[in-house]
Amino acid sequence: MTEFGFIEKIRDMFASIPAGDFEGIGDDCAVLPINDDEALLFTADALCEGVHFLCDATTAFEIGAKSAAVNLSDIAAMGARPIATLLSLSLPQNAIGEWAEEFMRGYRSVSERYGVTLAGGDTTCSKSEIYISVTAIGRAKLSHIKRRSAAQVGDTIMVGGTLGESAIGLRDILAGNYSTAAAHTHRNPTAQILEGEWLGQQECVHAMMDLSDGLASDLQHILDLSHVGAIIDTERIPAADTDTRNAVCGGEDYKLLFTVEADAAEALACRFKEQFGYDIHAIGTITANALHSIVWHENGEPVTHDDWGGFLHF
């Protein structure tokens, strides 16, 4: 069974329990409206030693910072402002003490940068590995929330920055090259937190999510939930190196992926650059497509890339 198969099964099992005021389950975050104007958003993510990080290759500070960043990224990916996290930290004996404190300093650095309080959590022993689980809470005006299901035919598909560097960094780390620039980026992802909240306020932005499993896999979620297709001009993908496959299939870039009203895309890119000092990139178009599939183009012509799947956690 794949990760997504299991998630589907869980969704079916719990479908008969009323969701109360919750909506958006299955998006980056669950959404709970708290009045006519505002909602809280919730997301949870786990990191396991030996699967998501190697203690030899990454400092405790970096793991702490990344644990916070990737969760805040999910909040920002819906156009919301992160306000709090809860942290469950399970530590084997050898990580209690210095490692744990360094981890917390990293976690704190990201929390402080975005003014996010630590609202609770749990610390326990574990038998052999470090295990980290973070729940992030965000807040947004209901009208600012960007859902995966909101892409519209004709929208321009945009990404918030260069893709694939994290995948190259992971490859370097697995080969024992811990000190490359890409390896550093992999260990220290810069989530687009302020950018996500800003894009949430832009009416011309329709669907949004963050790229954690790779463009090919993540864009598919938008297509499935919005009942649309996509053409991606592969030569326009801002790839970190000459092998576009890393940019399309590599995980953990934590850049924003969003669709924008075609007429407004160019002006949005200008205003974004004014605000944040760097470029966002148009890479394709949302299409009417009953198969909800991605069609890859190269210089205007369709090409097939059967091996461009996404990243699966298991």
Next chain:
Amino acid sequence: MTEFGFIEKIRDMFASIPAGDFEGIGDDCAVLPINDDEALLFTADALCEGVHFLCDATTAFEIGAKSAAVNLSDIAAMGARPIATLLSLSLPQNAIGEWAEEFMRGYRSVSERYGVTLAGGDTTCSKSEIYISVTAIGRAKLSHIKRRSAAQVGDTIMVGGTLGESAIGLRDILAGNYSTAAAHTHRNPTAQILEGEWLGQQECVHAMMDLSDGLASDLQHILDLSHVGAIIDTERIPAADTDTRNAVCGGEDYKLLFTVEADAAEALACRFKEQFGYDIHAIGTITANALHSIVWHENGEPVTHDDWGGFLHF
């Protein structure tokens, strides 16, 4: 460093980040008022294979049910109604499939009983052990929330049921006796979810929490935060066996511990029994005590029990 020492250190590190509207950090739950009348409550807890449970001694269904129950218990312990959970599940290869599905059936059974939706979460691989982290979300009227800091001098101290059976069950399990009644109770704790919400509505109830680390350890949190002391009449403790130490020091009973206006305690016990069909028990009195300590009494006379410490996770 102990668990509580580490938690203290984390609290200090994060003190300078503004908590926004959050309050109650350090109680069973963090509290976020959402309007003049109501708040949301948040809590997170982790369970690790080999530390909190043994797969040989416990079914996947039981672990799933317990993972939900202990988190809902924290919500109920503040007088609130649980409305949702987020679940992070990290599984080694041999737990993907049958084990995971059985786990989810157990998790669902408790979620369904209390009408609690699964609002999100994460499923990932782990290298060798099963890790479970749950965040629970509750909702309550602000006036119904019971804090650890609200005990008043003269209050009657009450517990929601028999104590110590879970500790006896754990002892049985560690000795390889998996089929005793106590072992069953340890694996299948009945958290007082509806009872907690009901007690939240009673104005005469002042402080409340759930007993997860043992009476001696948990009551101390109420005393420290309320700046009071306590006299406990040990012969009135509803102990599951003749060794009171299990009832006082044993963890994971998940019974409610609360303080009640002395005049109202007897009537409250009657109304509780009418509502739920079983007894709550008065075991002592909140006192003015500058040391915030517990004084153990036996037949009206103070006795010392230097070895009655609580349960520490590390």
